[in-house]
Amino acid sequence: DAGVIQSPRHEVTEMGQEVTLRCKPISGHNSLFWYRQTMMRGLELLIYFNNNVPIDDSGMPEDRFSAKMPNASFSTLKIQPSEPRDSAVYFCASSIITGTRLAELFFGEGSRLTVL
Amino acid sequence: QQQVKQSPQSLIVQKGGISIINCAYENTAFDYFPWYQQFPGKGPALLIAIRPDVSEKKEGRFTISFNKSAKQFSLHIMDSQPGDSATYFCAAPAYSGAGSYQLTFGKGTKLSVIP
Numbered sequence: 001d002a003g004v005i006q007s008p009r010h011e012v013t014e015m016g017q018e019v020t021l022r023c024k025p026i027s028g029h030n031s032l033f034w035y036r037q038t039m040m041r042g043l044e045l046l047i048y049f050n051n052n053v054p055i056d057d058s059g060m061p062e063d064r065f066s067a068k069m070p071n072a073s074f075s076t077l078k079i080q081p082s083e084p085r086d087s088a089v090y091f092c093a094s095s096i097i098t099g100t101r102l103a104e105l106f107f108g109e110g111s112r113l114t115v116l
Numbered sequence: 117q118q119q120v121k122q123s124p125q126s127l128i129v130q131k132g133g134i135s136i137i138n139c140a141y142e143n144t145a146f147d148y149f150p151w152y153q154q155f156p157g158k159g160p161a162l163l164i165a166i167r168p169d170v171s172e173k174k175e176g177r178f179t180i181s182f183n184k185s186a187k188q189f190s191l192h193i194m195d196s197q198p199g200d201s202a203t204y205f206c207a208a209p210a211y212s213g214a215g216s217y218q219l220t221f222g223k224g225t226k227l228s229v230i231p
Contacts, residue, residue: 043205105160109159
């Protein structure tokens, strides 16, 4: 089975440009997470969807960040306008979560973003 | 909010030695404590996890020890191998609203096992 698929794997852009990161979760998983990884802050949860509905977006840094999940098999994370401090590796993860019971997260290979 | 403190930040161990990584958490309404392993250029992957009904869980060379009263848990890697060289993350549950809980990760420990 295919795992979580993210694209692009690498993105280099200039400050002020719009960046869109894409994620295809594992089929059958009902929860999707966007994480950001940096050396300084480690792995930070940005937003969490359950059954395509955003449940917790308290980790989204500011209004420049937005995320959507139009259907169970696709999600996007958009940064507009991008800034150098947004440079990081962005991970998408999916899981099957029932009720309040936590379960294994399956991570994609990440999208490395560099904003010049 | 959940805070997870992981130590050490980096660790160098001789092949065959024991690697020990520690984590401390602040609060939790229930217990599920996983460890994730990440190789360079890859996403984290679940290594081993423990739930509240036991104080220790062993899977092969990897063992989680859990001390609920001290709010601490640790990962032990026995007979460490060069292939274990990776970054390890502990995680603890945090309430995220709407009746759901999510994982808060520690900042990671970079383990290097030298031959």
